[in-house]
Amino acid sequence: MKDLISILKDTRQHLMTGVSHMIPFVVAGGILLAMSVMLYGEGAVPEEGTWLHDLFFIGVAGFQLMVPILAAYIGYSIADRSALAPSAIAAFIGANMYNTGFFGAIFAGLLGGIVVFYLKKIKVPSYARSVMPIFVIPIIGTFITAGAIVWGIGEPIGAATAALTDFLKGMQNESIVLLAVIMGLMIAFDMGGPVNKVAYAFVIMCVGEGIYNVAGISSVAVAVPSIGMGLATFLNKKLYDYSEQEAGRASILMGTMGITEGAIPFAAADPLRVLPSIMIGTAIGSATAAVLGVKSYAAWGGLIVLPVVEGRFSFIIALAVGSLATALLVNFLKARRPVTQ
Numbered sequence: 001m002k003d004l005i006s007i008l009k010d011t012r013q014h015l016m017t018g019v020s021h022m023i024p025f026v027v028a029g030g031i032l033l034a035m036s037v038m039l040y041g042e043g044a045v046p047e048e049g050t051w052l053h054d055l056f057f058i059g060v061a062g063f064q065l066m067v068p069i070l071a072a073y074i075g076y077s078i079a080d081r082s083a084l085a086p087s088a089i090a091a092f093i094g095a096n097m098y099n100t101g102f103f104g105a106i107f108a109g110l111l112g113g114i115v116v117f118y119l120k121k122i123k124v125p126s127y128a129r130s131v132m133p134i135f136v137i138p139i140i141g142t143f144i145t146a147g148a149i150v151w152g153i154g155e156p157i158g159a160a161t162a163a164l165t166d167f168l169k170g171m172q173n174e175s176i177v178l179l180a181v182i183m184g185l186m187i188a189f190d191m192g193g194p195v196n197k198v199a200y201a202f203v204i205m206c207v208g209e210g211i212y213n214v215a216g217i218s219s220v221a222v223a224v225p226s227i228g229m230g231l232a233t234f235l236n237k238k239l240y241d242y243s244e245q246e247a248g249r250a251s252i253l254m255g256t257m258g259i260t261e262g263a264i265p266f267a268a269a270d271p272l273r274v275l276p277s278i279m280i281g282t283a284i285g286s287a288t289a290a291v292l293g294v295k296s297y298a299a300w301g302g303l304i305v306l307p308v309v310e311g312r313f314s315f316i317i318a319l320a321v322g323s324l325a326t327a328l329l330v331n332f333l334k335a336r337r338p339v340t341q
Contacts, residue, residue, distance in 0.1 A: 285322015
């Protein structure tokens, strides 16, 4: 039981391991898919038999691999290589049978890792040890983990995922600005953590269904916290020590690449002032993007996706508004506290 508690305590670390390995698939698949749609010029799937359709298919392949890769490396983080197959196979089955998506991947990764972790604790004769990690454990682990998806939790997870998606889609149709504000708050709340990834999962689903204004909102939102905090260090250097000013430069660079985590050092050092500031600033930037009708054909963000953004000037305005709001608010709050020398 102590081992299980320890694993669950490190859930965030396991999720981040999975996400970090998934991101290259998101970027490669998303950008190539976006390029095919943009070059086709009709905002739709390119016609079959063309090289653009082939390029579109390559991008789709990246998207399809994201879910099993996420699960595989969550499992890997818990129980090493033997957990790769059970977690990936279970997530793949869940995604294809029940449309469990990211929630299914998280469940499959955690369950696969835990199952394999305990299977590895079973004592066997010395002559059988060499075949356990490459033969016995993956087979038994896959049967248990995939079986739990197929005959147990897969359908409820799929139903919950569908309900959440329908709810967010309803908001997308009825109140895009409110949806933008909620997405901005979620994306900035834990800067790449689980809440951020729930919003990101919705963005990926929307891109897959051709709803590009949601990705446009996200493309601004993911960049605002890092750029905003970096900008804050330039606007009032007296509020930041030398190391924070250096971190500010790096934070701006990370923001331009769509990496929200650039704001983490600032939030860790002063959460009471930084977190509200980046959440409000990101919500403002997201709402601005929604009002201006920014669209992105890739499920990523920052200035690196500018070539696949529709409404580039509006994108830059929204990003500037959100970043400036973040910087001004955090500096206002910091100026109201005693400055230690």
